[in-house]
Amino acid sequence: MSKKKILILSSGGDAPGMNAAIRACVRTALHHDFEIFGCEHGFQGLMDQQIRPLHADSVANIIQRGGTALKTARCPEFTRPEAQSQAREFLLKNHFTGIVVLGGNGSFQGAAKLAESTLLQVIGIPCTIDNDIIGTDYCIGFDTACNTALKAIDNIRDTALSHDRNFIIEVMGRASGFLAVEVGIAGGAEFILIPELPITTEQLIDKIQHKKREKITSIIVVAEANQPGHSMQLAENIKNISGLHYRTCILGHTQRGGSPTVRDRKTATLMGIKAVEALIEGRSNTMVAESQGELALVDLPDADNATRLHTQAQLLKLNQIVCGID
Numbered sequence: 001m002s003k004k005k006i007l008i009l010s011s012g013g014d015a016p017g018m019n020a021a022i023r024a025c026v027r028t029a030l031h032h033d034f035e036i037f038g039c040e041h042g043f044q045g046l047m048d049q050q051i052r053p054l055h056a057d058s059v060a061n062i063i064q065r066g067g068t069a070l071k072t073a074r075c076p077e078f079t080r081p082e083a084q085s086q087a088r089e090f091l092l093k094n095h096f097t098g099i100v101v102l103g104g105n106g107s108f109q110g111a112a113k114l115a116e117s118t119l120l121q122v123i124g125i126p127c128t129i130d131n132d133i134i135g136t137d138y139c140i141g142f143d144t145a146c147n148t149a150l151k152a153i154d155n156i157r158d159t160a161l162s163h164d165r166n167f168i169i170e171v172m173g174r175a176s177g178f179l180a181v182e183v184g185i186a187g188g189a190e191f192i193l194i195p196e197l198p199i200t201t202e203q204l205i206d207k208i209q210h211k212k213r214e215k216i217t218s219i220i221v222v223a224e225a226n227q228p229g230h231s232m233q234l235a236e237n238i239k240n241i242s243g244l245h246y247r248t249c250i251l252g253h254t255q256r257g258g259s260p261t262v263r264d265r266k267t268a269t270l271m272g273i274k275a276v277e278a279l280i281e282g283r284s285n286t287m288v289a290e291s292q293g294e295l296a297l298v299d300l301p302d303a304d305n306a307t308r309l310h311t312q313a314q315l316l317k318l319n320q321i322v323c324g325i326d
């Protein structure tokens with residue numbers, strides 16, 4: 001009987017902890033006597049057939065590294081049915097029975113298309129610093145990104161206090177405000193602006209000017225909300241309307257890199273093991289998820305309803321109370 005042959009790839013934006021998941025998948029697959037291959041540069045690499053065998057030594061000394069050892073890329077062309085069909089045919093022709101996809105919502109849409117072949121098992125591992133994939137409470141990379149952003153906020157506050165300055169700090173978060181809320185509360189930000197709870201510049205200024213206590217400096221944390229750099233326009237609007245001056249700091253891609261934290265390494269490792277176990281169980285079109293602190297297998301997110309939104313508005317209210325704003 002031939003060995004089970006599986007493929008692993010990382011797609012979309014990178015996230016700290018991906019390497020820990022790759023390592024766990026490879027070592028678990030080999031333990032169960034599977035053949036495992038890596039596809040470089042995500043779905044683009046799958047289309048270009050950039051595939052190589054992986055062994056235990058292939059994933060040595062990567063658990064502490066950020067990014068992904070398999071490289072990653074975005075591949076708009078993979079949205080074409082022709083490209084999806086060619087990829088499925090290539091995998092089946094080369095006797096692959098399963099594929100593990102590490103990524104976010106866009107990556108899982110591509111994974112779901114591959115799963116349309118009943119002969120191919122497809123398992124997803126959620127990896128995105130936005131932490132916004134519906135069906136899971138946690139995505140690999142989120143904790144590391146939070147710690148990276150928090151360190152930056154602490155550093156900026158030192159400068160803000162030294163010069164009596166106000167700052168707007170922009171963090172990632174395309175459609176969801178999980179990162180902004182987490183680091184905003186932990187960093188003592190006076191205001192946290194997220195796409196789920198829009199606020200006008202006038203409303204923000206009113207809150208700033210009517211805070212309960214005088215503050216030497218003020219820090220506002222803003223999610224990029226699919227408009228990277230929009231915090232610069234916000235600062236300009238605040239100045240034009242109120243005369244208040246805010247400097248801006250856009251953290252950008254610094255949040256994606258760096259050595260993963262304990263939580264991300266551990267969670268990624270356990271998710272990698274769970275993904276291979278799901279293949280053994282014959283599961284497909286499935287994502288490894290964290291729910292109430294436990295790992296579970298759930299359906300891949302629906303492409304039309306894949307983004308998880310932040311709903312705890314009360315957290316922002318309580319944060320303003322603690323900061324003496326409201």
